[in-house]
Amino acid sequence: MGIETVENERVERSNSKGRKGKRLWKKVKYQLVEYHSLPGYLKDNEYIKGYYRANWPLKQALFSIFSIHNETLNVWTHLIGFFLFLSLTIYTAMKVPNVVDLQHLPGDLLTCLPSLPHMSDLYKLREELKTSLTTMDHMLPSLTRWHIFELLSNCLPERFSAGNHTNVCVLRSMTDELASIVAPLARRPITRWPFFTFLGGAMFCLLASSACHLLSCHSERLSHILLRIDYAGIAALITTSFYIVAYYSFTCYPFFCYLYLGFITILGITTVLLSLLPAFQKPEFRNVRAALFSGMGLSGILPILHKLVLFWPQPEALHTTGYEMLLGAFYGLGALVYATRVPERWMPGKFDVVGHSHQLFHVLVVAGAYTQYRGGLVYLKWRDLEGC
Ligand SMILES: [Zn+2]
Incomplete structure (x- = not known):
């Protein structure tokens, strides 16, 4: 009995030693390391001196989203950007209507016609509607004859009861007249797919980038795959x-x-294919990458100038160009910061966790994409009203 107890104690002690050792080993293993002790595939920016994760298991890399290291803010800047664009997509899908929102029209009709509730003479109403509807073109793109009839019935239920044939006849004739007024103003809203494709592109870019920054520290193989998806996202x-x-x-x-x-x-597609070449990902190709993506952006100048020539001096053409210039400024500054690695090159090691160039680049990308979203809304309104 006594011998057994001693034996058990010995086993337990050695077990607890083992557990402690394991925990200590884990702590040491998942500690942040300095630039000089990084494996080659993680050596990208020598001006960021410390706070690196290297060869971490996937689980630890995933949970490191909640801890401090030199990629924390890179992950969060684009993850917040992703959720911003997800919200904007849902908001836009719900609020920017594919057809004019008829729910709001009865209220609008009444505000446009202050004297309507007290109208005793339907012919007078007809005249008033005629003049009012011509000024309501901002909400007319999909008004149809049927809608006008229904709206008028809803507005004046007591006047258009089923038994009152005269009034229904008057209403029908009035509806015909109104429809002929409305017809030239009625237009189908413009196609939405380019706008939603852009929102999808932005969300893909932001999410791919967050995943790349969070998980690249796992292994050389995963890092190469994620970097390619990141470039494809841009x-x-x-x-x-x-x-x-x-x-x-x-x-x-x-x-x-x-x-x-x-x-x-x-x-x-060419850019994505080029980014698949292994050489493209090497740190010394940073300037080539910045130049290629900037070149892609700069090629947008041609259609913008073309638009100005065609639509000068329409306010929407100028307004959208204003947004595009702001977008160019954000992306241009982003590419410059990315390529020059400012400010960390001035004070190596001082911006490891907060304020290094890649974080600034991320914020500028989100700002640029949001600018394009606002510009896109102007385009939608412009085309909805002007049609083609
Ligand atoms: Zn990035």
Whole structure:
């Protein structure tokens, strides 16, 4: 009995030693390391001196989203950007209507016609509606005869009871007249796919980038795969931003519309294929990458100038160009910061966790994409009103 107890104690002690050792080993293994002790595939920016994760298991890399290291803010800047764009997509799908929102029209009718509830004479109402409807063109794109009839019935239920034939007849004739007023103003809303493709491109880019920054520290193989998806994401963002400009500027000029759409699609695919080359990912190719993505962006200048020539001096053409110039400024500054690695090159090791160039680049990318979203809304409104 006594011998057994001693034996058990010995086993237990050695077990607990083992557990402690394991825990200690884990702690040491998942500690952040310095630049000089990194494996070759993680050596990218010598001005960031410390706070690196290297060869971490996937689980630890995944949970490191909640701890401090030199990629924390790179992950979060684009993850927050992703959720921003997800919200914008849902909001836009719900709020920017595919057809004019008829739910709101009865209220609008009443505000446009202050005297309507007290109207005693239907003929007077007809005249008033005629003049009012011509000023309501902002909400008319999909008004139909049936809708007008229904709206008027809802507005004046007591006057148009089923038994009152005279009034129903008057209402029908009035509806016909109104429909003829409305018909020239009625237009189908413009195609939405280029706008939603852009939102999809932005979300893909932001999510791919977050995943790349979070998990690249796992292994050389995963790092190479994720980097390629990251570059494909940037190409997708630039290409789909261009789709908005090309499609909505040249809706009325199908030849140029498809020419520009085809051109940017080929340029985007070429960029993605180039980024698959192993050499493309080497740190010394940083400037080549920045130049290639900037070149893609700069090729957007041509359709923008073309748009200005065609639509000068329409306010929407100028307004959208304003957004595009702001977008160019954000992306241009982003590419410059990315390529020059400012500010960490001035004070190596001082911006490891907060403030290094890649974080600034990420914020500028989100700002640029949001600018394009706002510009895209102007295009939608412009084309919905002007049609083609
Ligand atoms: Zn990044």
